[in-house]
Amino acid sequence: MMKLKSLMAITALTAATILPIAGWAKPLTVAIKDNLTGLDPTNVNDTLSQTSLRLVYQGLFGFDEDMKLIPLLAESYDSNEDATEFTIKLRQGIKFHDGTDFNADAVKVNIERLANPDNGLSRRSLVSMVKEVQIVDDLTVKLVLDEPFGAMIASLAHPGAMMISPAALEKYGKDIDRNPIGTGPFVFKNWAADTLEVVRNEDYWKDGLPKVEGITIRSVPESGARFAMLQTGEAQFVPGFPPELLEAAKKNPALTVEATDSIVEYYVALNNTKEPFDDVRVRQALNYAVDKEAYCKIAFSGLCKPADSIIPEMLAFHVPAGDYAYDPDKAKELLKEAGLEDGFQAELWAVSNTENLRAAQFIQQQLAPIGVEVEVVPLEAGVATQRIWSVDTPEDAEVQMYYGGWSSSTGDADWGIRPLLYGESFPPAMFNVAYYNDPEVDSAIEGALGTSDPEKRGEFYADAQKLAWEGAPWIFLGTAQNISAQSNTVTGVHMLPDRGFLLEEAEFTE
Numbered sequence: 001m002m003k004l005k006s007l008m009a010i011t012a013l014t015a016a017t018i019l020p021i022a023g024w025a026k027p028l029t030v031a032i033k034d035n036l037t038g039l040d041p042t043n044v045n046d047t048l049s050q051t052s053l054r055l056v057y058q059g060l061f062g063f064d065e066d067m068k069l070i071p072l073l074a075e076s077y078d079s080n081e082d083a084t085e086f087t088i089k090l091r092q093g094i095k096f097h098d099g100t101d102f103n104a105d106a107v108k109v110n111i112e113r114l115a116n117p118d119n120g121l122s123r124r125s126l127v128s129m130v131k132e133v134q135i136v137d138d139l140t141v142k143l144v145l146d147e148p149f150g151a152m153i154a155s156l157a158h159p160g161a162m163m164i165s166p167a168a169l170e171k172y173g174k175d176i177d178r179n180p181i182g183t184g185p186f187v188f189k190n191w192a193a194d195t196l197e198v199v200r201n202e203d204y205w206k207d208g209l210p211k212v213e214g215i216t217i218r219s220v221p222e223s224g225a226r227f228a229m230l231q232t233g234e235a236q237f238v239p240g241f242p243p244e245l246l247e248a249a250k251k252n253p254a255l256t257v258e259a260t261d262s263i264v265e266y267y268v269a270l271n272n273t274k275e276p277f278d279d280v281r282v283r284q285a286l287n288y289a290v291d292k293e294a295y296c297k298i299a300f301s302g303l304c305k306p307a308d309s310i311i312p313e314m315l316a317f318h319v320p321a322g323d324y325a326y327d328p329d330k331a332k333e334l335l336k337e338a339g340l341e342d343g344f345q346a347e348l349w350a351v352s353n354t355e356n357l358r359a360a361q362f363i364q365q366q367l368a369p370i371g372v373e374v375e376v377v378p379l380e381a382g383v384a385t386q387r388i389w390s391v392d393t394p395e396d397a398e399v400q401m402y403y404g405g406w407s408s409s410t411g412d413a414d415w416g417i418r419p420l421l422y423g424e425s426f427p428p429a430m431f432n433v434a435y436y437n438d439p440e441v442d443s444a445i446e447g448a449l450g451t452s453d454p455e456k457r458g459e460f461y462a463d464a465q466k467l468a469w470e471g472a473p474w475i476f477l478g479t480a481q482n483i484s485a486q487s488n489t490v491t492g493v494h495m496l497p498d499r500g501f502l503l504e505e506a507e508f509t510e
Contacts, residue, residue: 027197027214028490028506031226031235033353034381035194035219040177041162042114042121045389045431046381047407050159051500052217055198056097057162057182060088060107061153065494065502067263067411069157073102073183083148083452090139094205096165097181097188104141108133109166111143122389123160125419125430126410129449150452154410159500185210185504194219211492211507219381223354230255230485236508237493239501241485242354243301249485259303262482263497265312265416266299266405267474268348268363269434273394276344277401283472285334287324290366290475294326299359300480307476310421310468314479314497317413317461321469324476331370343371349388350403352378360403363475374401389427394435402433405480407498413461418445421468436473 032052038044041053054062060074071077077088094102113119115127129149134142145152155161168181180188183205186198199214218235220226223242229235231252241249241257249257270277270286277283296304305313309321335341350360357378364374379387391397408416419430422445423437441464448460469476484495492505 027199027216028212028237028493028503028508029216029218029229029235030237030239030493030501030503031218031220031229032238033219033221033223033226033240033355034351035221036191036196036217037382037385038177039180039188039191039196040121040164041159042123042164043177044160045122045385047409047499048381050409051496051502052196053162053180053182054159054184054500055186055215055217055503056180056184056188057159057164058184059157059159059162060090061157063157063411063496065496067497069154069411073163074156077153079152083150083152084145086143086145086152087136088141088143090141091205092139094183095203096168096183097201098165098167100165100167102163102183103138104135105138106163106166107141108135109169110163111161113169114161120428122428122430123158125425126155126158126161126415147450148452149449150454150457151410151412151414154412155415158410158415160409186215189214206504209504211505215503215506221353227485230487233487236487236490237484237501237503237506238486239482239484239495240355240499241483243303243480243483246301246303246483254488255485256488257483257485258495259481259483260495260497261314262407262480262499263312263314263411264405264407264482264499265307265310265479266359266403266477267307268477269399269402269404269474270472271397271400271433271435272437272473273397273435274400276338276340279338280471281334281338282340283475284324285331285338285370286367286372286475287331287472288327288334289331289370289372290324290363290477291326292324292476292478294366295359295362296478296480298362299355300478303481303483304478305480306478309465310474310476311408311413311416311465312479315408315413315416316411317458319462319465321465324472328370335370335372340371343373345373345375346400347377348374348401348403349377349379349384349399351381351384356403359477363403388433389431391427394426397427397433397435399433405499406431409498409500413457414448417461417464417468418449421445421464421473434473436468436471438467438471441467441471 036049062072075089079086131146132144165181172179189197196217292306350356360376423442425432444460444464448457494502
C-alpha cells in the first residue's frame with residue numbers, strides 16, 4: 001500500500017507573488033479544470049460536479065479529509081449480522097435551505113426517489129439494493145435490503161446519495177437540477193456555464209461555520225490560466241493543480257502545495273461491442289503498445305504509478321492482477337493474429353482540458369508505430385456526458401475509445417468494479433462505457449455483493465480483478481497523485497484521495 005504523502009510546505013523564493021486581496025470577506029474562489037455538468041447530485045457522473053455540490057448538499061454520512069467515513073445528517077447506525085437491515089438515527093433540529101425539516105420522511109423520499117429505476121438517475125446503484133425504507137419514528141429510519149451488502153453505509157456516504165429538500169423536489173421536479181436546495185453550509189445563488197456561486201448559510205447547523213461569505217467555483221480548462229489566477233489572487237485554491245507547473249509553484253513563497261497519493265486510476269475504455277475492440281487480442285495488443293512508465297512521465301510529470309490492476313493500490317481489496325509490459329513487437333503479433341497486420345483507425349474521445357488532451361495525444365503517438373491511427377476528439381464536459389453516459393442502448397453508443405479516470409468515492413472496491421465493469425452497468429444506468437460483459441467477472445462481482453464477510457468479499461474481488469485484467473476492457477494506464485495549490489492566506493481547504501475536495505471549513509487568515 002502506498003502511504004499518503006505529507007504536506008509539502010513551499011518556501012523557495014520566486015519573483016511571482018500573489019497580489020493582496022482587498023476585503024477578506026469576499027467569497028473564496030476555486031479554479032477547477034472542467035465545467036460542472038449538473039446540480040442534481042443523484043444524476044451527475046463526474047467527481048468535480050459531485051464534490052462541488054457538497055457546498056449545498058449533505059448526506060447521511062460523508063468523509064473527512066482523510067476519506068474516513070463520518071456521520072453527517074445521521075447521528076449513528078446499527079445493522080443486523082447479515083447486513084440486510086440498517087437502522088439509522090438522524091440528527092435533530094436540521095432544516096433544509098427552504099425552511100422545511102430534515103427528518104425520516106425526507107430520508108424516505110430521497111432514497112426511494114434514487115432507488116426507483118423509473119426515475120433514471122445515474123447514481124441509482126448506490127441504493128438499488130434497498131427493498132424498503134421504513135420510518136421507525138421522526139428521527140429514525142430502517143433500510144431493508146434485498147440481499148446482504150456490507151458497503152451500504154459507505155454507499156450512503158457517496159455524494160450521489162446526498163439529501164434534497166422533498167418540498168423542492170415536489171416544486172421543481174426534474175428542474176431540481178437548476179434549483180438545488182439542501183442542508184449544507186452554503187445556499188445556492190447562481191450557476192452559469194463556467195461558474196457556480198453559493199453564499200453562506202446563516203442558519204447552518206454546525207456552530208461557527210462557514211467562515212467565508214461565499215464560494216465561487218470557476219471552470220478553467222487551460223492549466224496555465226488556473227495557475228495565473230492563483231498567482232494574481234483571482235483564485236485562492238486550485239484542486240487538481242497541473243503537475244507540469246508544480247516546480248514553478250514550489251518557487252512561490254505565497255503558495256502552499258500539497259501532493260498526495262490517490263485512489264484515481266486512469267484508463268482508455270475500449271468499446272467491446274465495436275470492431276475491432278470486440279477481439280480480446282486487439283485489446284491486449286493496445287495494452288502492450290503503451291509504455292506506462294512514459295505515460296506517467298508525460299501525463300503527470302512522473303507523479304504517477306503504472307496500473308497493476310483494474311482498481312488502484314490504495315483501495316480496499318486491491319490485488320496485483322498482472323503486467324502489460326511495454327512490448328510493441330508483441331502488440332504487432334497480437335494484431336496479426338487478429339487479422340489486423342496493417343492496423344486500423346479509431347477515434348479517441350477525451351474531455352477537453354490541458355491534462356486530458358496531453359495524455360490522449362501521448363496515447364495517439366504510442367499506438368501509431370503498431371499501425372493504429374488514432375484521431376483525438378476533444379469534448380466539453382457537458383457534451384461528453386450526453387455522448388458517452390446518456391445513450392439509451394449499446395447500439396446507440398458512438399464511442400470507440402475514451403480516455404478518462406475513475407475513483408471509488410465510497411472508498412470501497414464495489415463502487416469501482418461494479419459500475420464500470422459489470423455486465424448490467426451499461427450507460428445510462430451506470431458507467432460501463434467499455435460495454436464489457438464477461439459472465440465470470442459478473443459472477444465474481446455478484447459473489448462479493450452477496451456477502452458481508454470481508455474475507456469472502458476479498459476473494460471474489462481478487463477473482464474479478466484478475467479476470468478483467470486478462471479480458472482487457474481498457475488500456476490500463478496508471479494511478480496519479482493528487483496535487484493541489486492554495487494561497488497561504490487560506491486555511492481549511494482539503495483535496496480528497498478521489499479528486500474531490502472539502503471547503504466547509506475554508507477561512508481567510510488575513
